[in-house]
Amino acid sequence: MYLNCKTYFSYRYGTFSTEELVKEGVEAGATALALTNINNTADMWDFYEHCTSAGIKPLLGAEIRNGDELLYILIAKNNAGTLTINRFLTRHLQEAQPFPQRAVISPDAFVIYPLGSIDPIELKDHELIGVQPAEVTRLFSMHTASYPTKFVIRQPVTFKNKKGYNLHRILRAVDKNIILSKQTDEHRASPNETIFPPSYLLHAFKQYPQIVTNTLRIIDACSYQVDFREDKNKKVFTSSANDDRILLEKLALDGMRNRFGDHNKEAEERVRKELQIIDKLSFNAYFLITWDVIRYAQSRGFFYVGRGSGANSIVAYCLQITDVNPIDLDLYFERFLNPYRASPPDFDIDFSWQDRDEVIDYIFKRYGRDHVALLGMFSTFQYNAILRELAKVFGLPKDEVDAISANPDAILNEDQIQRYILFYGSMLQNFPNHLSIHPGGMLISEEPIYQYTALEMPPKGFATTQIDMFGAEKVGLYKLDILSQRGLGHIKEAIKLVRQNKNITIDIHDVERLKKDEKVAEQIRKADTIGCFYIESPAMRQLLKKLRCDDYITLVAASSIIRPGVAQSGMMRQYIYRFHHPNDFEYLHPKMKELLEETYGVMVYQEDVIKVAHHFAGLDMGEADVLRRAMSGKYRGRKEFERIRDKFFLNCKEFGYSDDLTKEVWRQIESFGGYSFSKAHSASFAVESYQSLFLKTYYPMEFMVAVINNFGGFYSTELYFHELKRTGAHVHAPCVNNSDELTDIHGNEVYIGFIHIKSLEKESVLHILEERSRHGKYAQLQDFIQRTDIGPEQLNILIRVGALRFTGKNKKELLWEANFLQKRVRKHASGSSSLFPAKPFQFKLPELHHTALEDALDEIELLGFPLCHVFDLVDADTSLYINAKQVPEHLGGQVDILCYYITEKPVRTIKGQLMYFGTFIDSNGDWVDTVHFPDKAIKQRLTGKGFYHIRGKVVEEFGVYSVEVEWIEKKGFKGI
Template sequence: MTFLLAVTDFSTGEGVYPASMAVALARRLGYDCVASWDQGLHGWPRLREEALAAGLTPLLASRFTWRGMDFGALPHTDRGYAELCRLLTDQAHGREGDPPRDCVLLAETLEGQEYLTREGFAPYLLAHARNQVEAMAGAARGLPAAAPQVLRFRREAGLELHRLKRAMALRSTVARVEPLWEARDAAVTRASWETRFPGADPAITRATEGILEKARAWRMHWGDWVMPRPVCARDLDLDAELQSRLRQGIPKRYAAPPPGLEARIELELELIRRKRFAGYFLAVHDIIREARATRTCGRGSGAASIVSYLLGITNVDPIATNLMFERFLSDARVDPPDLDVDFAWDERDEVIASVFRRYGRERVAMVSNHVYFKPKGALRDVALAHGRPEAELKVLARFIRGWDEGMKGIQDNPAWAPILAQAEALRGHFHQLSVHPGGTVIAPGALWHHVPFQPAPAKEGVSITQWDKDGVEDYGLVKIDLLGNRSLAVVRDALGVLGDRAPAPLHWNPRLDPATQDLLARGDSMGVFYVESPATRQLQQRVGKGDFETLVIHSSLIRPAANRWIDTYVKRNRGEETYVPSHPVLGSLLSDSFGVLVYQEDVVRVGMAMAGWSHEEADKLRKILGKDDCSVKLPLFEARFREGCAGRGIPPAVVDEVWDMVRTFRGYSFCKPHSASYAQVSFESAWLKAHHPATFFAAVITNQGGFYAPIAYLGDARRHNLVVRGPDANQSEWAFAAEGDRGLRVGLMAVKGAQRDEVEALLEDRGRRGPYGSLEELLERVPLSVPTAEALGSGGAFDRWAPDGDRTRLLWTRLGGIPEGVRPRPTDPFDRAALELELLGLTLEIHPAALQRARHGGAPHRAADVARPGHQLRFWALVVAEKTVRTEKGDLMQFVTFEDETALCEAVAFPDAYRKRRRPFRVGDILPVAGKSVRQDGLVVLEVA
């Protein structure tokens, strides 16, 4: 009996089949065992999952190159698996490594077999189609051979795809590349194999059967959790240490401990003891303490834990906020704990570096992302492999709309038909590895006991696992997400500037501040973390409430498929629709949200309360809703849900209503602890905007920390009565900065063409020796290059020494020659605005829309006029946000946010208006807008003509 060695698309530049296709082919060819046969174990978790789903036995194996020869290994013990992972890890890091013991070793050539034999190993020669005669000759000399079938391709189309991938990997063309395989390497059926070898050499058959028996007998670790351990854990009672740290955390969190605190602590600690999770919590706590980060935001389901809160991992009190601990941990839940911690974006890399230093590079890796071909990348790479010129590809890229939306303008061109067909054949194929935004695994010992890891692309000193998030978690490695967040830096920097004016953290609760609540209720939240998108601002305006609980609901309720239920929620909240629960269960579970499912926990709760499911069963539905294959598996859950509800006598109409809400959780949704954690940061951001707007806007723009471009934030700053002042060599820092309560100074970072190292040298000198009395003095003290001096001069940083505004003459005199491209400071304010837009990407005095209106006219209205419904309007505006969507009929339409000096306004271009335009609205466009202001869903918006 034989088995199949499958080369998949994870063999970059070789494999032509994704795991699902390889497994399907294995079944069709008659095999009941399939092994991975890629260079590395990147694709193993996916092949394993597909094989088990198809009823096949998956076998772990990997190819590797050693001393210029090709081999493969099938582990048959835990030690053999660890040694294979170690070899793959060593080789990925540029070390030779040693062939693994406790593995069946297969040599691709007789020469390789003889070499390994001399080195003390007992390899088999892989008797595939290409070296069958060689294998039998070796067997005659006493060298063992085995003949598992190798699946590289099945038909001629597969060989052509292999040739294409080879060309893409080598950055060559199909016409020039030499393929690794030949037509005779095509896979054969199991029946064909069984007629090929038994009569020729029974020893080959017996060897193959023996390998299969050995490999099948080993049970690989899979699904048992591998917990990190803190560095100090050698002789430490982890549970006692965790309890001690919690006690230290109580006075830091509570002036007076609330009722129920001790009971909640003991409940969680007992569960943590039973599941042996103490080391995990201590490791995360150590990471945060070691990082010494100024601000963090623990989020995700872990924010439901009082242990996390008292350790300082999270910042929202789960008792006061009524967070569901079972969403994070329970006896029934089979998933490991998952703690996500955000750090300021510019501190995150150092946090990760400190983890590698503390635990050692053999124990730590970040998680990889498996990146699959996207339409533009696929078409580009295929076209280049066929020798098409770069200029042609840039033109064609405009026609690509996505895998499902087609590549319009290309299909009808016969010359492009074969290239398009091959590009579409790459759909679903693995392309390359990237680095997960923050997922990090820490093993209790050497990580290669569990998974191979390799250097991260373009990230010095960091390794990544060969498996992605799903593979790592399915195996049992517990991932810690260490993520970067720009808004934490905004809050950090703004509070740092305020100094003594900032409130003391223990007594500061921005949620209770009336001015902050009023700002959020108005939807005046541009720049405010997590709640500044047009959809969220509009929802805030429609409901008109700015309290914490409402903000938590709103930040979870905004989901792509939830529009109908958002409208229902708004009407019930405003009292426009009487809310009577359609079933008592909904009344008890969803009273705060007026019967609308908001959080992931709501899905779990209705599954338990209405269908009679256990927590574990209901949580499976919650997880399925977030998976890529949701559309395949969801109907099975719907049938079970309806059956369970029917058994409990719940009317079909109620079941229909609830299931319609459940479907809105497809794609992405949030748990309440996650939204509550982010809402805490939202309130801190909103407090700063309400009380210290200049400091707030300076921090937002400097950290690039928001939904909008800097020019849009400057417009909002002006609407809040701030004065924007230009760059100045004696006043500006690198960053944007507040000047008093109402001034906002542009940072030198905005000056295009100025080299940062030179500017920082200028700032260091100014800080050490004082301001500059003249440009001559500046240039004597700081050796600026001509390009940097010209850029600063053009941007206005030297205007204090050119009272007549003649920047050209100023620099000409000081630099000893004609400065190229330096123009005088215009006297006309509109000309100044045009130059500022060109040189700084922003305007200081005049809004870009006002500039265009003055130049071109023809727009009698302003964005503020949209607030009065029923009028036909024409005005100039800057596009600051847009979102293109499809209607239920498949037509394209667009939601747009316009801005001028008077207001922001929301607009919609329905399909007819969208089709009339030459191209969609794009962020940064400054253009005339026409349409009618109408009242829609309680708000006034512009319907674009």
């Protein structure tokens, strides 16, 4: 009966969640439902599972539309039908072609056309006509008896009731970007698209029993065989599963001898143990595919970091998928794989942002476009965006839209409208809004990927699934994460620059040597880590100092306890205290000491959740892993999670633990689990941090240029140029004769790249560089204008930023001459160098003065920062203030310090009040850290870049000093 049901995955149209649709069907007495979302099969498998659990027969399909025009409904007869529907959707969605008026599709799927859209005589065996109850009267004039098997009941289901209909109308207005009063019938569904009871439908068609019979026949004809427990990933890498086992064993043992030598019994025992479990769980192909991706990356000279739970594996270490030695770090093997685990381990492979797309392209070509896809995810409606969208739909003026967005409790001119906005906005919260792309997930399936999902083609140009990670895992597909990050770009670029600038080749993969380097250890102790991956933020630098970190193990711990969950639970401070006072605390319980002695009784890693849940609370390994996944947001089975939580407390009671003890252990699990890393994950990050640290320690100029050229890091470009100057580099403004698109280094001389000049067009830059490459450097202003034919606005930008200072003339002279020359020379310019260049014009100008302050102001406007010492510009006497190095001398006392703003971090207190942590530099370039408590933060806000006179009390925690701000005043620039 219900052959045309939609959920909210009919984006900006449907109003049911998948579970709510099935629940509504149960309450109405339906025995079967067909899911037919608009051009979409995103929640197909959730629907299938919910229906099966509820005792309703699921039918799987899609509603095909071109814009607002309904063409037909597709319903799969069987598994081959789901594949053909998904393939049909994919072909038209990826090619951005309109769907055909007649469905060209195999007989494994039924095609149901709206009444009146096609003559019954034209229908093929698998094609039908759907009739709505409201359309029954139209049948009187049709010869239905001549086509007894071709008509079926089609009751569309889009919303539950009047409120649902109103929400649907709002969604359609949002989609069309119109106000409700402009909406037409074509834009929206009919108000009767609800689940009527079966008795109502039977009564509506009482004069046409054959149509009822046809409908039931169609329902009976549909059947699917789906085993969610079966792994759907590519099953073999070679020609057979046995060959995979043999190849993986050979590669792992060869890699073990390379990593550990020929006589390491412990390593060999662990390798063989892992290989047995990998084979038993049928994950050989998964490891070999990951190894194959790494092998390709190595052949192309790409830098990468392998992390995720797979980094717990010694086999992964031996295959060079990761550089994390699980024996050295005592990594918890069961976090990687255990006999209870149904899904493969996570392999997160980070590549440089410049290399990632080529790796993805290789995977598509290596394993076939019918079997590979990027993983989709759903962008959802969230509170602030909802308020703005709904305010526009209801036609509120912009000032009222801004008011309701800033303060939803504000009293608007139309109180009733405000109530509508807030009411329907709450209904819309977390609705899917549109398909997005998972940050790195890829699927490689054994069967064609269309068996499980349709694919779309986002602007990035790689096929992307309509299902998300949870839908993929439900059906038995598990992702391989191919990620990108700027930190690897820093490393790759720095090594290239060192080779070019110093003719030195660096083996950055000799991580064991880097860990033992004393200069690198000193660099960590000083927290001199600006530009280094994951350890450059103010909070991380403070933590390194508090832990007196100078070794790999401590850095691994720091990478995890800096995460919000550990910090917010209060356990980060506990860890630091216990680190400094190892004999001055008590463990919660002897069992907790046994499990967490390495981390002083603090749960720091995801593995700790598994250990505590299994060994302390008696959960089996599978349940412990579900708990860990649920805490990290990677599990959607709420009922299963609640069952495990109840078992946790019940087991603890049976073990005789006090209620207070059990509650505290659970609190610690719950408070940090959602943000914690696996230990292997932290260890992988720490490896990359060491690589960055080594380059920064020994080749600081090249490293900082590499950071600048990769546009990645915690801080602004200004700070990285500040750090570059502190290394002794001579940083020059852009120059048309010496600069390239990116920043260059030659010896100690650095020329800022054209890319940093605001409003300078890329086309202009490329033309300047191409002309210079072909015909040599520019001789003077007239030569530059004649050869580049550059427009006046672009030329003025280059002059003001100092890019033509090689002429020996100041900016005012150049601007005056440029105005004349562009009118005179461009009449005869060919846009390139001529055989006999014109003799340059000579000008007699009055003396035009230009000051260093004017240069600095031009640089601030065009580059975002000045190239001079920034404190030369402050309108204040710097001698009246103490500097950062003097702060410890005033512990407990009040200080006045003049600072330049770098960044701030807002946080909420336990009471929900807003406070800030500030980061500044003083006139010597040294760091000043400030704390702005709520009472001061409200009255005296930081207002972004500039100079601040800060007065406050000096405080200290674990050897790290900061200033608790009592009063601030912003200082201006000289001459402004």
